[in-house]
Amino acid sequence: MNPGLQELTRLFPPSRLLHRPGELAPYESDALTAFRARPLAVVLPESHDEVVAAVRFCAQHQLPYVARGSGTSLSGGSLPIEGGLVIGLNRMNKLLRLEPKERIAVVQPGYINLQVSQAAAPYSLYYAPDPSSQPVSTIGGNLAFNSGGAHCLKYGMTSNHVLAAKVVLPDGETVTLGSESLENTGPDWLGLFVGSEGLLGIATEITLRLLPKPETYHTVLAAYDSLAKAGDAVAAVVASGLLPGAMEIMDSLAIKAAEAAVQAGYPQEARALLIVELEGEIPQVEAEARRLDQVIRQSGAYEVRVAQGAQERMKIWKGRKAAFSAVGRLSPDYIVQDGVVPRSRLGQALQEIERLSEHYGLRVANVFHAGDGNLHPLILYNGRVAGELERAEELAGEILRLCVALGGSITGEHGVGMEKKAYMTEMFSETDLAAMQRIRRALDPLELSNRGKMFPGGEAPALKHSGPHPLEQAGVIWRE
Amino acid sequence: MTADVLYPTSPAEVQEAVRSQPRVLPRGGGSKPALSTPGEGQAVLDLSGLSGVLEYDPGEYVLVARAGTRLAEVEQLLAQNGQYLPFDPPLVEQGATLGGTVAAGLSGPLRQRYGGVRDFILGVQFVDGEGSLVRGGGKVVKNAAGFDLPKLMVGSLGRLGILTELAFKVFPFPKATATLRITFPALEAALEALYKLAGSPIELYALDLEAPATLVLRLGGLPEALPSRLERLQSFLSRSGEVLQGDTETQYWRHLNPLNLGEGYLVKVALTARQIPALEKALGGAPRRYMSAGNLLYMAWNNDLERLDTLLKSENLSGLVLKGTTPRPQIGIDLGQVMGHRVTAALDPQGKFTPYHP
Numbered sequence: 001m002n003p004g005l006q007e008l009t010r011l012f013p014p015s016r017l018l019h020r021p022g023e024l025a026p027y028e029s030d031a032l033t034a035f036r037a038r039p040l041a042v043v044l045p046e047s048h049d050e051v052v053a054a055v056r057f058c059a060q061h062q063l064p065y066v067a068r069g070s071g072t073s074l075s076g077g078s079l080p081i082e083g084g085l086v087i088g089l090n091r092m093n094k095l096l097r098l099e100p101k102e103r104i105a106v107v108q109p110g111y112i113n114l115q116v117s118q119a120a121a122p123y124s125l126y127y128a129p130d131p132s133s134q135p136v137s138t139i140g141g142n143l144a145f146n147s148g149g150a151h152c153l154k155y156g157m158t159s160n161h162v163l164a165a166k167v168v169l170p171d172g173e174t175v176t177l178g179s180e181s182l183e184n185t186g187p188d189w190l191g192l193f194v195g196s197e198g199l200l201g202i203a204t205e206i207t208l209r210l211l212p213k214p215e216t217y218h219t220v221l222a223a224y225d226s227l228a229k230a231g232d233a234v235a236a237v238v239a240s241g242l243l244p245g246a247m248e249i250m251d252s253l254a255i256k257a258a259e260a261a262v263q264a265g266y267p268q269e270a271r272a273l274l275i276v277e278l279e280g281e282i283p284q285v286e287a288e289a290r291r292l293d294q295v296i297r298q299s300g301a302y303e304v305r306v307a308q309g310a311q312e313r314m315k316i317w318k319g320r321k322a323a324f325s326a327v328g329r330l331s332p333d334y335i336v337q338d339g340v341v342p343r344s345r346l347g348q349a350l351q352e353i354e355r356l357s358e359h360y361g362l363r364v365a366n367v368f369h370a371g372d373g374n375l376h377p378l379i380l381y382n383g384r385v386a387g388e389l390e391r392a393e394e395l396a397g398e399i400l401r402l403c404v405a406l407g408g409s410i411t412g413e414h415g416v417g418m419e420k421k422a423y424m425t426e427m428f429s430e431t432d433l434a435a436m437q438r439i440r441r442a443l444d445p446l447e448l449s450n451r452g453k454m455f456p457g458g459e460a461p462a463l464k465h466s467g468p469h470p471l472e473q474a475g476v477i478w479r480e
Numbered sequence: 481m482t483a484d485v486l487y488p489t490s491p492a493e494v495q496e497a498v499r500s501q502p503r504v505l506p507r508g509g510g511s512k513p514a515l516s517t518p519g520e521g522q523a524v525l526d527l528s529g530l531s532g533v534l535e536y537d538p539g540e541y542v543l544v545a546r547a548g549t550r551l552a553e554v555e556q557l558l559a560q561n562g563q564y565l566p567f568d569p570p571l572v573e574q575g576a577t578l579g580g581t582v583a584a585g586l587s588g589p590l591r592q593r594y595g596g597v598r599d600f601i602l603g604v605q606f607v608d609g610e611g612s613l614v615r616g617g618g619k620v621v622k623n624a625a626g627f628d629l630p631k632l633m634v635g636s637l638g639r640l641g642i643l644t645e646l647a648f649k650v651f652p653f654p655k656a657t658a659t660l661r662i663t664f665p666a667l668e669a670a671l672e673a674l675y676k677l678a679g680s681p682i683e684l685y686a687l688d689l690e691a692p693a694t695l696v697l698r699l700g701g702l703p704e705a706l707p708s709r710l711e712r713l714q715s716f717l718s719r720s721g722e723v724l725q726g727d728t729e730t731q732y733w734r735h736l737n738p739l740n741l742g743e744g745y746l747v748k749v750a751l752t753a754r755q756i757p758a759l760e761k762a763l764g765g766a767p768r769r770y771m772s773a774g775n776l777l778y779m780a781w782n783n784d785l786e787r788l789d790t791l792l793k794s795e796n797l798s799g800l801v802l803k804g805t806t807p808r809p810q811i812g813i814d815l816g817q818v819m820g821h822r823v824t825a826a827l828d829p830q831g832k833f834t835p836y837h838p
Binding site for chain 2: 100101102103123124125145146148152153154156157159160167169173175176177179180181182183184185186187188189191192193194195196200201212213214215235238239241242243280281283284286287288291340341342343344369372373374407408409410411412413414415416420424427428429431432433434435436438439440441442443454
């Protein structure tokens, strides 16, 4: 046995220390299945102290490690480091405290996103960030990658809903960042920590802010004979001064796929579908709905449907949320990107993506958060055809560069991880990245915590064709 | 002793100043003297010349400006397009700048609806302690690339870098607003109503508590829905209160923006509503106003600062002195921790931004 492993057996019982090839296999990849790496071992801590012990062990042996929840990262953020340790946090999955009156929930990192809203539901409260992975993704992972969802324009991302975190730093020390207050009187250390992709430490206790559930929703589905018209409709909604909770667009490829998968009742021949959702107090939403309907009617939609009741609303969203896995049915493999462009450049970006798609001879389906310019091009390829994966990767890279060139970002919500680290230099100068590196090395001089992610360079495991994640094949998670 | 004052008008001049001076303190409009009065050996970087809006397309909900740009200029530009800074920064007419507002981490009553300055900052450019010009974040409303340096700078008080450029998310201002003032017989009843409102789907733009027992609630939205929402609010609380509308309402909130609460120090305190009862017992007659459902307190303190420091510590609270002069504007419990110390040292290895030698 590896001497390091030997020592780990003193820290973790055999049931929570995995090191046999068969045990390690499920941990070799995350939702970015093109990458794969074999860790030395996986430990499954059940307490803060055990996380500290694992981190101290790694510091002492200069062993790189990655903390992992459900492994739904689309950017390869939870991909193991070859020969390093995986600290699996799924057993730290408790709701520690729910205080409906104060509207907070304190959870362990392995607690599932959707469970927060479920636990809060009896008190008419909910947890706002809603990544499509929410039935399986954990709060710890959401926090590390500052997960988004469909409601970010109005309500922000994970970072805007985390109040405090107990964090194990890479040297094993523990700090508490933030407080139960929404306000603060010094540098926002918690703000820095959220979204740091596991490079600055591991959160073991997280205080979340809960919001009262909106009194009512008004969900509109509009069908267009061109993507440009749908894009213009979004601009018109914004110009009207309305601030919808969500605005989503799907193109024809995504519509057909979603329809085939979940029979959402979408108009199948549409070239583009726009979903707009208002929410809030009943009198306000009723007044907004009248204005919205006017805007949509003038936007050239050839069919407009308004969800009558919760069931119809869920059906509209079901198609949207299932679109990704549905598109997966059209193709053996796909890559999804999440670049952001200024809203006014959406049309230009989509046109350019279409051109690139033709140039590379690969189909691209588009589903995106139109309200905040967050694209989600799905690049379809067949990993069994020699060279297709590489072509798909190249096309994906072109799209990221396009987003930056249009004044946007390489990632809106999936994070940089392994996948996009080579493109960080498109967005940030050497000086910018050096400053971020200085911050990182101040806390982790040996770069043990999630080594090889976010920053360009460093060793990367070889690209391998490996098909969709098992959970994705089972339809449990979606890439978005 | 008169401190040196430098007037950089470009990021390059800020870099030069940081490189050439042993210790520097940034100053915008000087509206928060407790944070912008130099200590011994500190040169002041007056950033009022580093001013101007660089990018603003109302359809994008994004505004980019130099850090020394005055809030008044920004708000005027936004208002022309029916938009606003949703975190509602104070001290607008007093000359406060975007940079100073971010560095002090200040928001106002309207933060109740969509969040504070940390929730609306998108991008930052700053000069670190070695004189490097660093960018973080971006100029789009959604972005997850790299460390969130924009958020880190909120409340950083010039200790981590000199802000030179900032990008914010902005929103449309509600087409109509109305305010309801309700005085309760005692604090307990007012707090009970505050909790009831904060946990309800009623969407308030402001949820303030005026000591001792008055709630001030601001509604915003479409004009045709406002009368019925106001009625619903009144019946929800079983009280009719005093309704402010039109110019009276606008003026009411405008008068609050300068935070002219009373004589003495002006202090911000971060807290939660559950800490209010104990604090109210301890504070005595100090003029004060709680905002955003009890998450934010601004108060005037006309007494020894040490007394307030002790009082806040005993309530497990932290405060920030904004007006009045003190070498240590951060009072109450010590928020320092090892992560903070190390990151500060990484961005400012030579201690250029250290306010005093302990």
